[in-house]
Amino acid sequence: AQSVTQPDIHITVSEGASLELRCNYSYGATPYLFWYVQSPGQGLQLLLKYFSGDTLVQGIKGFEAEFKRSQSSFNLRKPSVHWSDAAEYFCAVGEAGNNRKLIWGLGTSLAVNP
């Protein structure tokens, strides 16, 4: 069955430190991959997405993600975290031709220490 796993429920980093949030997926075909961020009390906002081509994808707010087919992973990274990055991060997988089939991970909560 198709699934998305975010192994880390909660991560705490210090401001200025680097960040990597993990996402693993199980999907039969080439997936469409997304990372969304949810700030407290807010809706979800798209950070970046991967469809094809270059496996390193740049997003908003200084985030990037790398698609690794051999590892079925799409990890999110940021070289230097800011306090405003504290939020919930969701990885999602979609299938071509059917946007309703988005499969969501359970999210990783990021806390940033000053």
Place this chain on the structure above:
Amino acid sequence: NAGVTQTPKFQVLKTGQSMTLQCAQDMNHEYMSWYRQDPGMGLRLIHYSVGAGITDQGEVPNGYNVSRSTTEDFPLRLLSAAPSQTSVYFCASSYSNQGGTEAFFGQGTRLTVV
């Protein structure tokens, strides 16, 4: 540009009451959907619509009705509220149903059923 607007932001209902969660988008998007977000369960699709007059069920449709009389509006109706429907509800829209299309989310409605 308002994007996706949900009302109300907060609501408390008594068991058995009915209510409608409102969702409106001003981006002329064809595809709209409703999710519920529960701790430890991620986002689950309730209902979706691929255009005015067309709706379909998601993975957790029981207890909810939707209609899509206009492109802009996609209200979600709770027929007889139950404590199990206590959740945060998100409305989302995208310009198409095709895989990989970015979804824009409202800020959510936090519903408590007592």
